[in-house]
Amino acid sequence: MKRITISEVAKLANVSKTTVSRVINNKPDISPETRKKVLEVMDEYSFKPNAYATAVSNRKTKTIGLITPQGTGNIYTNPFYSRVLHGIATEITEQGYYLMFSYIENDDYIDVFERHMVDGFVLLSPGVEDKKIVDKLKAINAPFISTTVLPGLDDHSYIDIDNYHAASIAVKHLLALGHKNIMIINSFSTLLSNKHRLKGYRDALKEKGIAPKEELIFEGEPIFETGFGIVMSQPELPTAIFACSDMIALGAIEAIKKRGKQVPTDISVVGFDDIHLAGNFGLTTIRQPILEKGKIAAKMLINKIEGKEIEVSKLEVQLIDRRTTKAVREEH
Amino acid sequence: MKRITISEVAKLANVSKTTVSRVINNKPDISPETRKKVLEVMDEYSFKPNAYATAVSNRKTKTIGLITPQGTGNIYTNPFYSRVLHGIATEITEQGYYLMFSYIENDDYIDVFERHMVDGFVLLSPGVEDKKIVDKLKAINAPFISTTVLPGLDDHSYIDIDNYHAASIAVKHLLALGHKNIMIINSFSTLLSNKHRLKGYRDALKEKGIAPKEELIFEGEPIFETGFGIVMSQPELPTAIFACSDMIALGAIEAIKKRGKQVPTDISVVGFDDIHLAGNFGLTTIRQPILEKGKIAAKMLINKIEGKEIEVSKLEVQLIDRRTTKAVREEH
DNA sequence: AAGATAACCGAAACCGGTTCCGTTACCGGT
DNA sequence: ACCGGTAACGGAACCGGTTTCGGTTATCTT
Secondary structure, eight states, X not given: OOOOOHHHHHHHHTSOHHHHHHHHTTOSSOOHHHHHHHHHHHHHTTOOOOHHHHHHHHTOOOEEEEEOTTOTXXXXXXXXXXXXXXXXXXXXXXXXXXXXXXXXXXXXXXXXXXXXXXXXXXXXXXXXXXXXXXXXXXXXXXXXXXXXXXXXXXXXXBOOBOHHHHHHHHHHHHHHTTOOOEEEEEEOTTSHHHHHHHHHHHHHHHHTTOOOXXXXXXXXXXXXXXXXXXXXXXXXXXXXXXXXXXXXXXXXXXXXXXXXXXXXXXXXXXXXXXXXXXXXXXXXXXXXXXXXXXXXXXXXXXXXXXXXXXXXXXXXXXXXXXXXXXXXXOOO | OOOOOHHHHHHHHTSOHHHHHHHHTTOSXXXXXXXXXXXXXXXXXXXXXXXXXXXXXXXXXXXXXXXXXXXXXXXXHOHHHHHHHHHHHHHHHHTTOEEEEOOOSSTHHHHHHHTTSOSEEEEOSOOGGGHHHHHHHHHTTOOEEESSOOTTOOGGGBOOXXXXXXXXXXXXXXXXXXXXXXXXXXXXXXXHHHHHHHHHHHHHHHHTTOOOOGGGEEEEOSSHHHHHHHHHHOSSOOSEEEESSHHHHHHHHHHHHHTTOOTTTTOEEEEEEOOHHHHHTTOEEEEOOHHHHHHHHHHHHHHHHTTOOOOOOOBOOEEEOOSSOOOOOOOO
């Protein structure tokens, strides 16, 4: 029951600490018999090396930290972040790493690194206002990967979809259905990725000869309330809405219904992300490989930490056509 | 920039390691001047003690692990778990602890304890089939707190609401509105807490002189699809549904609408938990203090780890009356 | 049979902290 | 002048691992 140490194992097996350490780490210079003997002892007493002692000695912790700039609460509320996190966690465990939940609102994330508790960080979708975080990470020389494009980051420091392209797929779909009045409810455009989406929206319209109207462009937090609030507050409703987050889309749909209109008969809605809930409610949306995003982020980070070559991957995006879009109704 | 050690600080301040350690930990036996001098050096070189080295020396890691028996994926999908987690994380950080995400499907959670990476665990709503986990934790003498009642646990090892009472509030509400045909969609009744809910449901009916009908009792995973599937598959629908999870309730409502009925005009629905989404969709539900549950669990665990007195708290429950229940329509 | 080579193993130093115990200096009391 | 007490500090051992370096053997050449 009591946890045993390497010295005790050594004593029990009649060998030195060095030898035990060698079999633990599968090092050479050990005869098959002594290895076997040591293994037996380790097994009998169910010995497990103290990970932190190893970490101190190796100057490698094998754990990575999670930074969640936009207020950590979101992680738990927003299914999108949850799923990215799921991907990160999966990949990390697979590679024998641990995940430290640096649950920190202030600057303490620096702390866990400086205190040698983590080898690096993944930055969960930071906003532009979080540039100082990146600066700090660079300053203390901490390896990190962001799950969003950020100004000043090279290909090796982030993983993201092509947001411009994704948005253009969405509005082109709407355009093809004959919609001309397309509202966009974006996430905060201070974020580079959202800027790209907005540009994708604008360019897709222009390409079709439609001038983007400023009064159809909105933005807010990527939550239900945003979509709901904006749709409720508009005097006039468009025939289609492109929401840059599924939660926004869901909120918008509820508001539309509340106002006595039908989706998609009166108004078409397309969301973004394809979280699980989107499927539940039959939402047409742009799917991004959320889980994969997390996995790749983790993989890149680990490679970075271990000084390996890191390759830049591409994340594909696709339109999932469900039940919230429909050809525009002819007005007359 | 380069991280400095305690020995180097000692050298720079012209004192011994011992002295530096003393000021780090606010120990006595130090003159104000030397303390000041050491602090200056630490500050100038922004020294932070290596947490793991401290952990090795102290045999205390100041981090706690999270075990999520029901398949870790759920945490990220189910908003309820997410929020409990939020509470746990908040409390833990406040107390200077760290959260290790032992993201483990198999038996490896034992591992992190045996490898001295965590001081204890919080068990996130385990099921009855996870009794072996509890057994194992007991076997290795690991401190833990469960966020659900489990058979064989004393008051000091779990924190939960009074599920019996909570369920009875829900069905009494429905009863008061004149409903007599009340369907219950429970979470798996292999879980003790769900057993209690079922009993609460049954007793509340009996108290009103209504014999519970077996054909109105259902159960399944606490997810959208469960509510949706069950409601879709029933030939005849009741006038009210008590869903033991908000996600189930949401699914049920979607199915009801799909079948051309109205909520609450035709059918009343009450959910359970009061997750954020419930508010978004105007769901009438039983609110349990989710965040607080997590916080208390963390607090209890830390007290346990530190050998302090642990007090048992009570979690209050309340009906949040929104827009999915209504007096039953008179049949004739 | 001598010398070289390789296989196997251990002593001791190290990682970055904490702590026990002993030493020194200074104080007031008699 | 001597004694006892206390405040301030350091040496060295310790926590539980890893690693360097070197020393034995045994085996292989020639």
